[in-house]
Amino acid sequence: MDLGPLRDSRDFRLLFGSGVITMFGTFLTLVAVPLQMKELTDSYMAVGLVSVAEFVPMVVCGLWGGAIADALDRRKIIISTEAGLCVTVLALMVNATLPTPQIWVLYVVGALSAGLGSLQRPSLESLMPRVVRHDQLTAAAALTSFRWNLGAIVAPGLSGLIVIWSGFATAYGINVATFLISLILLWLVKAPPQAEDAPPASIRALVEGVRYAVSRPDLMGTYLVDITAMVFAFSTALYPFLADELGVPAAQGLFFSASAVGSLVASVTSGWTNHVHRHGLGVIAAAVVWGAAVALAAVMPTVWGIFACLALAGAADMISGVFRSTIWNQTIPDEFRGRLAGIELLSYTSGPMLGNARASLMGQLGGTRFSLGAGGLLCVGAVMAMAGLLPRFRNYDARTDEHAIRERARREALAEN
Missing domain, CATH: 1.20.1250.20 (MFS general substrate transporter like domains)
Known part of the structure; x- marks a missing residue:
């Protein structure tokens, strides 16, 4: 680390x-x-x-x-x-x-x-x-x-x-x-x-912040991919039902902690992330792993198998968060940073809420395993579609991106003064 x-x-x-x-x-x-x-x-x-x-x-x-x-x-x-x-x-x-x-x-x-x-x-x-x-x-x-x-x-x-x-x-x-x-x-x-x-x-300042975000496909990619991944694969509402189906009601506590355990492991081994420059592609790859791990959890027959899959999902989510945060902090001008942080707050709080609503509805229609597995697969498909529709986000490179270069130069100038 x-x-x-x-x-x-x-x-x-x-x-x-x-x-x-x-x-x-x-x-x-x-x-x-x-x-x-x-x-x-x-x-x-x-x-x-x-x-x-x-x-x-x-x-x-x-x-x-x-x-x-x-x-x-x-x-x-x-x-x-x-x-x-x-x-x-x-x-x-x-x-x-x-x-x-x-x-x-x-x-x-x-x-x-x-x-x-x-x-x-x-x-x-x-x-x-x-x-x-x-x-x-x-x-x-x-x-x-x-x-x-x-x-x-x-x-x-x-x-x-x-x-x-x-x-x-x-x-x-x-x-x-x-x-x-x-x-x-x-x-x-x-x-x-x-x-x-x-x-x-003012309201006008808020609108200006939204316009700035919309004008940058790379930024919009960070919001849209994260919301998409959460809506389709966030499923903590299913954990109590999954534990009951396995006949181990106490396991729901393990399921809830699995994501944090995976994220912690990813955090303490995160030194390699400093060598990544294609952060948009990194977010896409992490979101695909997140969805695939949730889908895999749906077919696992044991508590510890499900725990491992959910931990892997948590690790992927943490890596996605690190790369999204890097894009935000390295490219957004200081005069817009607060307003864009407000938009970021909405993006990563609304996704899990909508995801649990989706998981509950699909669970009611097809059962716990169906909701978990279908949600994970839909996440993978939707993220891949987003990657195709957002080439500026997919091809983002911190070494060549105009916004990253400008902010790096501005900060170096401030340091010299």
Whole structure:
């Protein structure tokens, strides 16, 4: 694994450390809120509505977060939203200490938290090219993925134990502490502010960002291929049914963790990605492997065979994410980076939601194995079709692409000054 960004960039180390700490605390809340809602209501519908309450703020604030990331000081946006997230968890902690915790607080705070997180994400994403050298952006993306996947494996289990052993108020209190530590690290970041002539945040600015994205087939390829792969092959809604069919209900936990395990393995062996320059072709190949692995899982007769296939799918998804992130960070001008990060947020959050809806419908019509296998094969076919329809994306080469060359020259000029 290439650790160059951690060695060479103080600001990246601070952002990385903040992300590690915040992620653990966030998982505490992600586990605690549905558990507390279940304890208070004993209703599947009530628990499910927490996600529904979060969806609209996530979409609206994700787009607006991109606009303000290009208009205002990204560092200040990150610090302000981090402080807001800390306050939301503090409200959950206070609510949990009441003799009768209020259900509406979980919904309102869940919506606020989703909105603040979506406001923050574009600024975080667009800050990366400012704190990492141009030639280290692929390594930085791999390190960020490693951080996330390690947390996704370890943090939920620890969070569940803390909630069971110490209660909801303690879990929320620990999360407040993690946010406070994270705020200190973020305060120490010294990334340069936006240019004085940056356009103000507005609907017009959002439209300009969308027009810029549409004008670049290579960028559109990163969004369309990822959404296509997720819609046809993302199938976590099928895992409980698949485990029941195998007669091992407890295996659904393995299935849910398989993707993160595969992604983690791919992250720690990701040094080779620095030598790849055809990133569009890399995204296409990874998406094909993702779909093929999901299709193969449909015919596996054992729990561990399915686990291996899902882990392979997770590894492919991680590689796809690294190459997509590299294209974004190496080619998008700084004045558009925030707005495009908002579009990216929508692309990789909407795909899994639509994918689970597709998986559930096909499972209802033809069964679990049919939905899993057909979805994987449809993914392979659709991605290959996208590759044929998007030659600019397929042939993208970081060594010769005009946008990559321009951004590399701009960053070198800034470094010299």
